[in-house]
Amino acid sequence: MNNIKITLPDGSENEYPAGTTLIEIAKGISPRLGKEALVAKVNGQLMDMGSPIKKDASVEFLTFEDEEGKQVYRHSTSHVMAQAVQKLFPGVKFAIGPAINDGFYYDFDVIDTFTPDDLAKIEKEMEAIIKANLPFERFELPRPQALALFEESGQNYKVELIEDLPDDAILSFYRQGDFTDLCAGPHIPSTGRLRAVKLLNVAGAYWRGSEKNKMLQRIYGVSFPKKAMLDEYLFRIEEAKRRDHRKLGAELDLFSIQDEGPGFPFFHPRGMILRNELEKYWREEHQKRGYQEIRTPIILNRALWEQSGHWDHYRENMYFTKIDEADYAVKPMNCPGSIMVYNNRLHSYRELPIRLAELGLVHRHEMSGVLHGLMRVRCFTQDDAHIFMLPHQVREEITGVIDMIDDFYKVFGFSYHVELSTKPEKAMGADEIWELATGALRDALEAGGLNYKVNEGDGAFYGPKIDFHLEDSLGRTWQCGTIQLDFLMPEKFNLSYVGEDGQKHRPVMIHRVVFGSIERFIGILTEHYAGAFPAWLAPVQARVIPITDRHAGYAREVVGRLDKDGIRVDLDARSEKINYKIREAQAQKIPYMLVIGDKEVDHCAVAVRHRVRGDLGAIPIGEFEEKLLEEIRVKAY
RNA sequence: GCCACUAUAGCUCAGUAGGUAGAGCGCAUCCUUGGUAAGGAUGAGGUCACCGGUUCAAUCCCGGUUAGUGGCUCCA
Numbered sequence: 004m005n006n007i008k009i010t011l012p013d014g015s016e017n018e019y020p021a022g023t024t025l026i027e028i029a030k031g032i033s034p035r036l037g038k039e040a041l042v043a044k045v046n047g048q049l050m051d052m053g054s055p056i057k058k059d060a061s062v063e064f065l066t067f068e069d070e071e072g073k074q075v076y077r078h079s080t081s082h083v084m085a086q087a088v089q090k091l092f093p094g095v096k097f098a099i100g101p102a103i104n105d106g107f108y109y110d111f112d113v114i115d116t117f118t119p120d121d122l123a124k125i126e127k128e129m130e131a132i133i134k135a136n137l138p139f140e141r142f143e144l145p146r147p148q149a150l151a152l153f154e155e156s157g158q159n160y161k162v163e164l165i166e167d168l169p170d171d172a173i174l175s176f177y178r179q180g181d182f183t184d185l186c187a188g189p190h191i192p193s194t195g196r197l198r199a200v201k202l203l204n205v206a207g208a209y210w211r212g213s214e215k216n217k218m219l220q221r222i223y224g225v226s227f228p229k230k231a232m233l234d235e236y237l238f239r240i241e242e243a244k245r246r247d248h249r250k251l252g253a254e255l256d257l258f259s260i261q262d263e264g265p266g267f268p269f270f271h272p273r274g275m276i277l278r279n280e281l282e283k284y285w286r287e288e289h290q291k292r293g294y295q296e297i298r299t300p301i302i303l304n305r306a307l308w309e310q311s312g313h314w315d316h317y318r319e320n321m322y323f324t325k326i327d328e329a330d331y332a333v334k335p336m337n338c339p340g341s342i343m344v345y346n347n348r349l350h351s352y353r354e355l356p357i358r359l360a361e362l363g364l365v366h367r368h369e370m371s372g373v374l375h376g377l378m379r380v381r382c383f384t385q386d387d388a389h390i391f392m393l394p395h396q397v398r399e400e401i402t403g404v405i406d407m408i409d410d411f412y413k414v415f416g417f418s419y420h421v422e423l424s425t426k427p428e429k430a431m432g433a434d435e436i437w438e439l440a441t442g443a444l445r446d447a448l449e450a451g452g453l454n455y456k457v458n459e460g461d462g463a464f465y466g467p468k469i470d471f472h473l474e475d476s477l478g479r480t481w482q483c484g485t486i487q488l489d490f491l492m493p494e495k496f497n498l499s500y501v502g503e504d505g506q507k508h509r510p511v512m513i514h515r516v517v518f519g520s521i522e523r524f525i526g527i528l529t530e531h532y533a534g535a536f537p538a539w540l541a542p543v544q545a546r547v548i549p550i551t552d553r554h555a556g557y558a559r560e561v562v563g564r565l566d567k568d569g570i571r572v573d574l575d576a577r578s579e580k581i582n583y584k585i586r587e588a589q590a591q592k593i594p595y596m597l598v599i600g601d602k603e604v605d606h607c608a609v610a611v612r613h614r615v616r617g618d619l620g621a622i623p624i625g626e627f628e629e630k631l632l633e634e635i636r637v638k639a640y
Numbered sequence: 641g642c643c644a645c646u647a648u649a650g651c652u653c654a655g656u657a658g659g660u661a662g663a664g665c666g667c668a669u670c671c672u673u674g675g676u677a678a679g680g681a682u683g684a685g686g687u688c689a690c691c692g693g694u695u696c697a698a699u700c701c702c703g704g705u706u707a708g709u710g711g712c713u714c715c716a
Contacts, residue, residue: 108711116644206711207643214713218643221711253651262689262707320715365716370641371707373714383716461715470716482716519716551673578673586677600675610675618676 010061019056026052026192029064039228040064041072041191049075051141051189067228077102079139079191080129080200080226081109086182087128088113088222091121097184098160098210098219105236106225110208112160117220122202125222129200136195137179141188149174149185160210161185199233200226248529249376255534255542255591257525258377266374266381268522273542276571277525280540281518282362284414284638285386292407294360294388299340301364305330310495311339312431316464320367337363338489338514341389342496350500355510356392356400362521363387377526378481384521390513391498397511401447401469401486404515408471408484411517414638415528420480421453422470424461431464432491440488441467465491466514473527481527483519488512535592535614537640538631544571545631546588547609550581550600557604561597561624570631589614595631 006018009028019028025045029052030037043050044063049071056062065072081100084107088095092113100109111117117125144152146165153161164185165174177186179194191197202224210216227233244250252258257274260267270278286296302324308314313321313335322333334340341359350357366382373379390400412419423444426437444467448455455469462468471484489512492498499507518524528536538544545565549558555576565572575584581598588596597609602621609627611619 119645204710205644208712209642212713214642218712220643223711260708265707367715370714372641372643372712374708379715385716485716516716523716548676550675553673578671580672580674580679581676582674583678584676589677596676598676602675612676 007056008059009056010059012061012063021057022055024053024055025050025062025064028056028062032064036064036066039066041066041196042075042189044071049189051139052192053138053141074102075189076191076196076228077107077226079194080197080224081107082139082177082179082182082184082186082190083129083132083194083197083200084125084202084222084224085109085111085184086132086180087125089182090128091124094157096158096160099164100184106203106223108208108221108223110210110219110221112210112217112219117205117222119205122205122222126200126202129197132180133194133197133200135180136193138193139190140178141175141190142178143173143175146170146174149176152183153185196228197226198228199230200224201233201237243530246530246533247376248378248526251529251534252376252526255529257529257542260376260380265371266369266379268377268380268382274525276542277528277536277540278521281521281524282386285362285518288407288411289358289360289388292358292403293356294358296360296362297341297344298361299337299344299363300334301366302326302331302333303339305332307339307343308332311342311492312465312495313339316429316431320369322366322368333366334363335365335367337361337365337385337387338389338492338512339496341387342492342498342512345389345391346496346498350391350510352393352500352502352508355500356390356396358388358390360386360388377522377529380520380522383523385516386518386521387514387516390515391493391500391510392513393500393508394511397443397488397513398447398450400513401444401488402451404486404513405447405451405453405469408486408517411484412471412473415531416640417473417531419471419473419483421448421455422458422461422472423448423455424458424463424468424470426467427460427462427464429464430462432494436490437462437467440490444469444486444488463487463514465489471519481519481523483524483527484517485515485519487514489514532640535594537638538594539635539638541592541594542571543573543591543593544635545595545597546593547572547574547597547599548581548584548588549574549576550598552576552578554599554601554604558599561599561609564624565628568628568632570628570635585612595627597627 005021007021008016008018010016025043026037029040040052042065043052044065045056045060067073067076078101081102085097085100088111096112098110098112100107149165150162175186175188176183177188177190202222204223206221206223207218208221209218225233225236227236255273256271257277258271259269261269289296305314317335321335324331324333341361344359345357362384364382364384369379369381392400425441430437448469458470466487466489468485468487470482472480473483474480493509493512498510500510502508547558547562549555558574558576562572562574577584585596592614594614596612598612599609603609606621607624608621609624610621611627613619
């Protein structure tokens with residue numbers, strides 16, 4: 004028998020008889036690898052561990068430590084779940100069951116709805132399947148047999164999937180025990196490799212993700228090779244709940260959303276401090292960068308929205324009203340208003356670019372099911388700006404905005420990723436214009452050396468966009484900043500500037516936001532900092548805590564002095580024990596607590612306690628004040 | 641909008657085989673004057689989300705509405 008040569012990632016080579024399986028090779032390298040390897044990459048291609056190798060190849064074994072190993076592990080778990088469901092719910096129809104970010108899901112079509120009790124039963128059944136250590140067996144079928152297999156068993160979703168595969172596709176199947184599924188694979192060697200599985204929740208999900216299709220029942224779950232990893236995952240979920248901006252927003256008295264206005268948040272005094280600080284910073288930065296601030300009306304005539312294209316493309320998201328018999332709309336976007344300002348007089352090419360910024364309150368009718376705290380609301384303030392410019396200024400302006408957004412996010416310590424969104428289905432304008440605009444955005448991204456992913460069909464109806472996505476505490480990402488290049492609105496509104504030649508020309512327009520919406524940004528900030536806002540944003544920056552009533556006089560002096568210098572300070576002069584008052588200040592995540600007793604009164608000092616660093620000892624009041632003002636000035640966090 | 645679940649005091653949650661409810665925290669008053677995460681006593685707070693049905697009787701059972709939660713779809 005021939006020998007073949009196997010090359011490992013470290014460059015070492017070994018010879019094996021042709022036809023040796025991957026699992027045997029792994030075991031030969033080390034027993035531990037034999038136990039931990041889930042799949043292998045053979046010449047860059049993922050394969051089952053049971054596959055025999057017949058030719059020379061480079062082989063890399065993947066475990067749960069590898070991203071692709073994780074994917075396979077989770078995907079195999081979804082098959083085990085499907086097998087359990089098949090046993091407990093005869094007649095169930097299977098849709099799809101992929102691995103996802105943290106775990107896996109499988110979509111089922113069943114008559115009864117799954118209850119939490121059912122999940123427990125399914126989990127139990129899964130444990131039995133895992134214990135039985137059933138091998139995952141791969142086999143292939145020609146198309147007619149494959150179709151027959153699923154038609155016979157009434158698996159119409161699988162039939163549909165097969166019909167949509169190209170004619171020359173290899174139809175592979177995986178079987179463990181009495182469960183067989185259409186699947187490209189690969190899979191782990193056997194069900195016994197699974198350890199810690201937990202089913203999390205049931206949710207409705209449309210077949211193929213379209214709301215026109217039937218809604219199926221999706222079960223989400225997670226799966227790990229070690230119990231400790233599952234525990235850690237569950238702990239992370241709990242931690243995320245503690246950081247939830249909706250919970251913290253109520254506890255810290257930042258905002259509320261009430262039945263009288265679903266999706267329309269109320270900002271409380273403390274929340275307004277946050278907002279105002281963000282806006283102050285925003286105004287400073289925009290002034291520095293040559294923006295001029297405007298404010299445009301919230302309600303404008305319907306004719307304007309017909310002209311802008313919103314009437315045709317955005318109507319179902321808009322609110323309407325009547326004034327003196329005429330139709331008006333509440334603005335869902337600020338661009339038409341900004342355009343009205345630009346168009347109010349003639350502009351010379353010498354003036355361009357003109358950067359008009361607006362903290363604009365927009366209203367959008369979002370579907371009731373999508374509302375989510377401050378992250379998804381029905382009215383929000385966009386930190387908008389529209390840049391009107393000459394065609395050759397596009398690149399520089401886009402780069403300027405990209406830099407600005409980066410500067411902003413750095414201040415908060417955010418990491419983000421960038422996406423380029425292209426022409427959507429419900430778009431306005433010709434393909435050539437879209438290609439031109441999309442190309443310009445791509446050029447700017449590449450010139451800036453930014454990594455980005457392309458998000459097909461996700462652009463605005465009037466133009467493609469660059470999106471900046473921030474992560475929240477649950478690892479969900481939220482679109483915040485966007486840059487949209489628009490050749491269409493200038494057309495629709497007949498925008499012009501007078502060029503060097505004395506003729507009228509068409510300017511190009513950029514729409515952009517940095518925070519995105521102030522509301523959403525505050526939600527993300529709250530979770531990011533777990534409510535412990537850096538001093539420059541903290542609604543209360545310092546709390547003065549006298550130990551007994553006889554220290555209250557001096558405490559009031561301290562408060563007066565700090566307050567005079569613009570520090571947000573309050574006083575807790577209640578006749579409570581100091582432990583109690585400190586506990587409360589800690590719970591409210593106030594950055595500094597200034598404890599005042601006899602010693603501090605004698606020395607004109609304050610005993611400083613920081614919410615994280617703890618007791619910092621007594622220092623002269625002036626010294627504390629100086630340090631805090633500096634911390635605020637540099638926006639330290 | 642769709643699927644599932646939920647709604648009891650300001651907050652977190654008990655509770656009733658159907659007979660109009662209870663704890664802890666918070667709040668108020670008093671006592672306590674205490675050096676870095678809960679001192680004590682007393683007290684006030686609820687049309688049990690809303691509308692209808694079944695019943696002698698509904699917070700509880702049934703239907704609907706509204707809102708919230710987790711997803712799906714959609715989005716800043």
